[in-house]
Amino acid sequence: MSVVIRTEGLSKSYGFGGNVVHAVTEVGVALEENRIYGLLGRNGAGKTTLMQLLTGQEFATRGAIEVFGESPVENARVLDRVCFIKESQRYPDDFRVKHVLRSAPWFFANWDHDFADELVARFRVPRNRRMKKLSRGQLSAVGVIVGLASRAPLTFFDEPYLGLDAVARQLFYDTLLADYAEHPRTVVLSTHLIDEVSNLLEHVIVIDEGRIVIDADADSLRGSAVDVVGARTAVDAFVADREVLHRAGLGGLATATVAGLDEPGRVAARAAGLELAPVSLQQLVIRTTTGDNADRTNGVTP
């Protein structure tokens, strides 16, 4: 598999003097061709900044970025193959939905006109309406339609569905999966609705306070973490030399979320009178990014 995006030591800071915000810090990732990536993290974690760096919309403070083997900054060879759908997309004042659809082929070589028309009907977007007059959900639907019908080899969706109702979101997920199967491409989806997209994702990257804390295959990640529950002393003894992502407790009872517990480990836990409970991807992300946990270990290697 070829690598579409590679970064090394990628950092982006904003501001000067005493007010520096480290939005992205020392990010090193390699994203492969034709996979669906989830870029997950809390508010302000650095997701949008990272996507802006990868699409040449921001300059890096430090580090290296290669997209399709080249720097994306002001590089048409790269940017012609990229579609970036973001929540704050602006359109010319007098633009109607039909104008967006008409101008899309100028930007996207693989634009599928018929597919776009089909999606406009499925998402019930009024094609004659001015973009300024669309409801929040309809505006998001236009973004989703452009992202899907662009069939760009590298497509970023940054929280694409603000205001989209549950039916429309499911339509987006189903359409993305079906179209991806027929037209494989690399998709990076940034979202807070982790449970909803969990089955869609092939690889998960979690960013917290600008740093990558999880970069792992979604399947292995799903099975990688378990909650170990039981008497505090027994839990403490069991996790003493294991990678603990999160701890919680009440009185004499404790729960520890443990990464990468293999079968012998599970047998040992049960033998120690402890209960094991699966941890969903969303729970795993929450526990890895809660930030109130002295035991937190950065980096999960399932």
Ligand SMILES: Nc1ncnc2c1ncn2[C@@H]1O[C@H](COP(=O)(O)OP(=O)(O)OP(=O)(O)O)[C@@H](O)[C@H]1O
């Ligand atoms: N232009 C800017 N100037 C100063 N700080 C910025 C700028 N853009 C982003 N930041 C800061 O960088 C950090 C990362 O922001 P970013 O928008 O990348 O987060 P995010 O993960 O996309 O968040 P959300 O999920 O809330 O959209 C935040 O602390 C934000 O306030």
